Amino acid sequence: MPIIHSFKAILPHPTKAEKVVIHLENLSLESAKEIRSINPESFVHLLVPKIENHYLRGSKTEITFQKIAENFDDFIQKNILMKDDTANIYIYRQENSQHSYTGIWTASSIDDYINNKIKKHELTRAEREKGLIEYLQQTGIDANPVLITYPENQKLEAFIKNEINKDSAIKISLDGTDHQVWRVSDLDKVNEIIQIFKEMPDTYIADGHHRAAAASTYGIERRKLNLKHKGTEDYNFFSSVYISSNQLSVLPFHRFVKLTEHQNSNGIIASIRKEFELTEIDVKDLIPTQPHFVGFYIQHKAYQINLKKHLKNDVLADLDVSIIQEKILSPLFQIDNPREDQRLQFVGGNVDLLTYIKKVDEGIFDMGFLLFPISVAELIKIADIGEIMPPKSTWFEPKFLAGLITHQIN
Incomplete structure (x- = not known):
């Protein structure tokens, strides 16, 4: 049932990946500034940029977004970040001594979110949505994927198992956890994954309700402004990682x-x-x-x-x-x-x-x-009946590294 889409991802240069990527969870402004001061290649420059010219015209927010856009272009020019030449679907694995998670990193349809084919269990706040929409609008950077889960699917698991026997495009180790990315570039294989997803029942947001809501609202607005709208533009999709429900870790x-x-x-x-x-x-x-x-x-x-x-x-x-x-x-x-x-x-x-x-x-x-902790089965039951959990009911893992795979919305 879900419609997924291949996309030309922006990834760090393989030799620079460990310097680029960053954990977003519990990242304070002070920590971001410290990282920024010692690492010129950190993705933090695309989140909390240093404003050196304080005489620029415009609001602080406008100047910040302008600087992020400049830094983004600079990272591309210097090959710190590199955009794939072809549209791919990606396989992502995160592994440490306690857990291993493997899933499909792709672009999900905002229509599936709007039409509740990607089901929700949490309310969103308009103020937070607004900030995320503004960031997307001004920078085009969709770098923190929505975590989506689904009931175990043997076809998809077999496909993934076959693909990860090959060499990965990126492999890094950070804080005791290994992160790997594989590209699925062959068109027949891309279409095979897309078809597997079309045959799935409903899927469920585990983490990232605000990001999905913001991307969907922004995409609808872009459609209104595009007289030649086709439905395949990047603004019709948002970055997402699909991981089977039997792999997820739920913490309280x-x-x-x-x-x-x-x-x-x-x-x-x-x-x-x-x-x-x-x-x-x-x-x-x-x-x-x-x-x-x-x-x-x-x-x-x-x-x-x-x-x-x-x-x-x-x-x-x-x-x-x-x-x-x-x-x-x-x-x-x-x-x-x-x-x-x-x-x-x-x-x-x-x-x-x-x-x-x-x-x-x-x-x-x-x-x-x-x-x-609440179980994934409870989450699915609640989402299936259209109910909403109290705020801050679940903490899902895995969490993802910003800067590892970026979906650009032009």
Whole structure:
């Protein structure tokens, strides 16, 4: 069912790839500036450029985008980045001592997103979409792919297995993880992949709802302005990586809360005890090992919250994140807009939770709720019935390197 499209990707020169690519997750402005100052070939120059002429006319945003465009052209001219001569589909592998992920890196149709053939489980924020649209419009750089998953497909897995026996176009190692890219250039093989995807059932966004939404909105606007629109232009597609659902890693987003001056920790503990079975545990057992149990850390003590009495035999309502939101965060803290409330901080992915427990002990936060991850099967069920998960319900891996494969929207 999904329509995918080959494209002329922009990749780093194989000898420069390790210097070009960059992790976007948790990249602070300070870190970006530091990388920029020591590495003239880093992709960070296409994200946070250094503005040397402060007398240029225009707004700060306009000047920034102008500099990004200049840096992009400069990277191409210097062969730091190189555009493929032919339209390809790409195979991508990420592998370390714990995990291996292999998938198809391609361009997905904005129509599939709009028509819900690529299904969603998360709402997007207009403000964030606007910023991404502006970046696409001003730079044409589509460098952070949307992660899309699908039920295991034997035809596609067999195709991938055959292709990765060949030499890869790029192979780099970064922070203990190997990244490889293979080009699929043969037209018959490209068409074979496209046909396999056409025969698939629905696919599902795992990570990148805002990027997909922004690309789709931007593409629709470009169509209106192009009197010779054909449907094959790059603005009709967005960069995406398809990885089978049996390969994905799903990690939780934990919740850390700061009390207001009118609240106290003893009152919160008492309120939670009224609604749930609350058991004191050892700190080392804080991270739950099964669903419907939540680790709760407060006043230098660790507890386990049993959520089972609030199960309703409803796939969305029975998510741990839903119960925590509806039964604790909203009624006890009046956190009704968790995305925007400054008292709430989400901590996702592979992080050192002891650091955050220490922040509770030091009073930066007053408490933490540690959750068990949602399964891919639950995500698919929720997307299939058209429901939306609470904000920050899932942290999916793999995450991708910016600058490894860039889709250019001219």
